[in-house]
Amino acid sequence: MTVPTVDAATPPKLAVENIQKTFFKSVKDDVVGIPVLNGVSLSVSQGEFVSVIGPSGCGKSTLLRIIDGLIQPEGGRVLVDGRIVSGPGSDRAVVFQYFGLYPWRSVLRNVEFGLELKGVPAKERQEIALENIAQVGLRGFENHYPHELSGGMRQRVGFARALSLDPQIILMDEPFSSVDEQTRELLQEQLLELWSATRKTILFITHSIDEAVYMANRVVVMGARPGRIVEEITVDLPHPRTSEVRALPRFGEIRAHAWEILKKGIRESAELNAAA
Amino acid sequence: MxxxxxxxxxxxxxxxxxxxxxxxxxxxxxxxxxxxxxxxxxxxTPRIFLAPFHDTVLAFWKLTKDGTLLTATANSLSVLLAGLAISVVFGALLGLLMGRYLRFNWMIGPYVNGLYATPTVALLPVLSLWLGLYAGPKIAIVVLLAIFPIIKNTYAGVITVGQELLEPAVSMRASEFQIARLVIAPAIIPFVMAGLRLSVGRGIVGLVVGEFFTAQTGLGGLLVRYASSFRTAEMFVPIIVLVAAGYGLTSLVVLLQQRLAPWKETERDQGL
Amino acid sequence: MTAIDDIALQAERARIRRTKIDRVLIVVCTFIGFLAVWEIAGRLSNPLFFAPVSDVVREFWLSLLDPRGRLLNGLVETLSVLVPGFVIASVLGVALGVLMGRSNLGFQILDPYVTIFYNTPRVALIPLLLLWIGVGDPLKIVIVILAAIFPVSVNTMVGIRDVSAQFTEPARSMNATESQLLRKVILPATFPYVVAGIKLGLGRALTTVIVAEFFVSVSGLGGILQATSSSYQMAKMFAPVIILAAMGVAIDGLLTYLERSVLRRYRS
Known part of the structure; x- marks a missing residue:
């Protein structure tokens, strides 16, 4: 296992070291363990945008939950600024695939939710929430309820909620997989703008190779059963990323390369399974 | 075109x-x-079996005018509403605790399930011995019939409050108390209401049985009194009021359900 | 790597085992505690109002052993109206539900009645029916039918109306006749709803038959309850309650099992 070299003076923003995670399944009277993550290590620096792709079942969502502290690993550790993570913290925020909004709360109250939990006074949290609602382009929808919004709008509420907590790292779990193609491209652009404006560190899980390459500085490719990192690809495409970037030959090359690795990973895990 | x-x-x-x-x-x-x-x-038909419909209409008018019906209805409704209120408060609380704490569920779950399946009207004789002749045994039997659907529905609600609602709150570092107050409590309201909807009908059964067999008061009391004196025209009056009360209260609960949880309606429309 | 997995697996196994033991312990201790409180309260209180559990069990056992005793007779009497009444109610209820679910005319004609009767507390009709039919088994059978038929028919109707196009479209495209569609697709798809309706209906029937027996008060388990409580025979009074609880739980358990095993096949 390669542990990323850590400069003792300035530790990376986020370091994931040799994570092991097993899920247990009841089979009749016994339990069997299914290894989900096996020795996953990753290092992300301040302000970086890193995508993680992999076949379904490779544990990428589990990895994200371990980084957030929602799930505890059996082995390995997660460090933020060199400090060990033991549970969810205000330095990280998650944008969920299923949006994670509360149907009985208006847009404003949903965005305020995290601040409310922290005990921020009502007036202050409303100010912060309104600002972030405006930033994601939902001004005028403050008093709407989630069931009155489209999928894309709901996810923007999810963004606004994460942003209003002012985290250093934003963890995104396939945030655009439940919205349609056109909305997805608009949301991608909006996210990139927000990223370049705020310079947050972003870990972005997706199952779309195109999206992974288009959005990130670096693409982490995972393999399945057990989940592990197969390769990391640096994306040397120019910023700002606009739709023209997708037409560049270099974009096609990186995309094709990522697909090759992904395929190899899928084939290998199939062989591993056959051998076992 | x-x-x-x-x-x-x-x-x-x-x-x-x-x-x-x-x-x-x-x-x-x-x-x-x-x-x-x-x-x-x-x-x-001989009058002791059935009086023509217009006689019942006249009886309705007469009983309304002399206040008999109003007194009886007020009497019955106060017992019913007291029983339903107790059922909602304690039913929701018990369901919440059962869903949230596995050990508590193990402790009282078997009794809740057993009593839900038991025809609890069987306990009426002993309740009237214990609680006397006033409203006590009536309210108790209403509760014994009405509380279980609420407990079961609330419990089911807490169990189905999925990761989708819990995970974001945990990720934003909500305390156990905050999760109970801000996530679980609002999420189970539709389930409590669904339980209450079932409870209204059962509660009315309890009410009527209580009024039949303990001190004969209220609409059930009127019914027995008219039946035993073969006043068939008057006898239908309390029955009509009871049907209307059941229908009205159930509709009220449905209305409340839509007001308190409008998102559920849309979810059903979308077939989710 | 395997070492970590192995340790975790052992820990998980141990955790599951501990949970199982905990559960048994808690259930058993609660039950013992419940019986102890009942026993002590029974011994401390006035025998006219409450009886210790040991007396109740003894009385229960004695009346079970006596084949000509009131308890077994009462049980047979209650079952002999409950079973035929319920069979009739189920058959009629499904027929009514099919009629309402498949025919608009049937629905428009029957729906007002079903709405009224569904909202009528069944027990309120007992005095009326006493007048019309008189004391006896026919009365109780009619009451059981009235109590059970509406949940069955409403559930059947809702089930039929909810049958998804995913089921009916393939059959239609394969030229199924209307009767084939009903028998081979719609009714099987509605089955889980019917079982749920039967479960609800049986519960209501049980309650209503007890109340009818309170009225008539000479026969059945309800009659025994009336007689023993009015003569303050506390220990004897709990016997029919125990039987009714056991009946309720058994019926409920059986139908829940049926519901689950049916539903499992329907999920996929």
Missing amino acids: TTSLAHAAAREAAARRYVKRRNLAIRTGSIALLFLAWEIGGMF
Whole structure:
């Protein structure tokens, strides 16, 4: 296992070291363990945008939950600024695939939710929430309820909620997989703008190779059963990323390369399974 | 082009209006037939078995005017509402605790399930021995019938409050108390209401049985009194009020359900 | 790597085992505690109002052993109206539900009645029916039918109306006749709803038959309850309660099992 070299003076923003995670399944009277993550290590620096792709079942969502502290690993550790993570913290925020909004709360109250939990006074949290609602382009929808919004709008509420907590790292779990193609491209652009404006560190899980390459500085490719990192690809495409970037030959090359690795990973895990 | 479309739409609208009117006519005719049969049947049957429908209408008017009906209804409703209120408060609380704490569920779950399946009216004789002749045993039997659907539904609600609602709160570092107050409590309201909807009908059964067999008060008391003196015209009056109360209270709960949890409605529309 | 997995697996196994033991312990201790409280309260209180559990069990056992005793007779009497009444109610209820679910005319004609009767507390009709039919088994059978038929028919109707196009479209496209569609697709798809309706209906029937027996008060388990409580025979009074609880739980358990095993096949 390669542990990323850590400069003792300035530790990376986020370091994931040799994570092991097993899920247990009841089979009749016994339990069997299914290894989900096996020795996953990753290092992300301040302000970086890193995508993680992999076949379904490779544990990428589990990895994200371990980084957030929602799930505890059996082995390995997660460090933020060199400090060990033991549970969810205000330095990280998650944008969920299923949006994670509360149907009985208006847009404003949903965005305020995290601040409310922290005990921020009502007036202050409303100010912060309104600002972030405006930033994601939902001004005028403050008093709407989630069931009155489209999928894309709901996810923007999810963004606004994460942003209003002012985290250093934003963890995104396939945030655009439940919205349609056109909305997805608009949301991608909006996210990139927000990223370049705020310079947050972003870990972005997706199952779309195109999206992974288009959005990130670096693409982490995972393999399945057990989940592990197969390769990391640096994306040397120019910023700002606009739709023209997708037409560049270099974009096609990186995309094709990522697909090759992904395929190899899928084939290998199939062989591993056959051998076992 | 547009005019032909407009024509087609107008034709469709007319057809729909026709269907609606026809259905209404059938329904009205169907129910009118019942009252007609009642009226005619009453004319040719000895009065101790059935009085014609118009006699019941007159009896309704008379009992309303002399205040008998109002007193009885107020009496019954206060028992029913007290029983339902107790059921909602304790049912929701027990369901919440059972869903949230596995050990508590293990402790009282078997008894809740057992009593839900038991015809609890069987306990009425002993309740009236223990709680005397006033409202006590009546409220108790209403609660014994009405509380279990609320407990079960609330419990099911807490269990189905999925990761989708819990995970974001945990990720934003909510305390156990915050999760209970801000996530679980609002999430289970629709389930509590669904339980209450079932409880209204069961509660009315409890109420009537209580009024039959403990001190004979309220609408159930009137019913028994008229039945035992063969006053068949008057006898239908409390029955009608009870049906109306059941229907009215259930509709009220449905209305409340839509007001308190409008998102559930949309979810059902989308077939989720 | 395997070492970590192995340790975790052992820990998980141990955790599951501990949970199982905990559960048994808690259930058993709660039950013992419940019986102890009942026993002590029974011994401390006035025998006219409450009886210790040991007396109740003894009385229960004695009346079970006596084949000509009131308890077994009462049980047979209650079952002999409950079973036929319920069979009739189920058959009629499904027929009514099919009629309402498949025919608009049937729905429009019957729906007002079903709405009224569904909202009528069944027990309120007992005095009326006493007048019309008189004391006896026919009365109780009619009451059981009235209590059970509406949940069955409403559930059947809702089930039929909810049958998804995913089921009916393939059959239609394969030229199924209306009767084939009903028998081979719609009714099987509605089955889980019917079982749920039967479960609800049986519960209501049980309650209503007890109340009818309170009225008539000479026969059945309800009659025994009336007689023993009015003569303050506390220990004897709990016997029919125990039987009714056991009946309720058994019926409920059986139908829940049926519901689950049916539903499992329907999920996929």
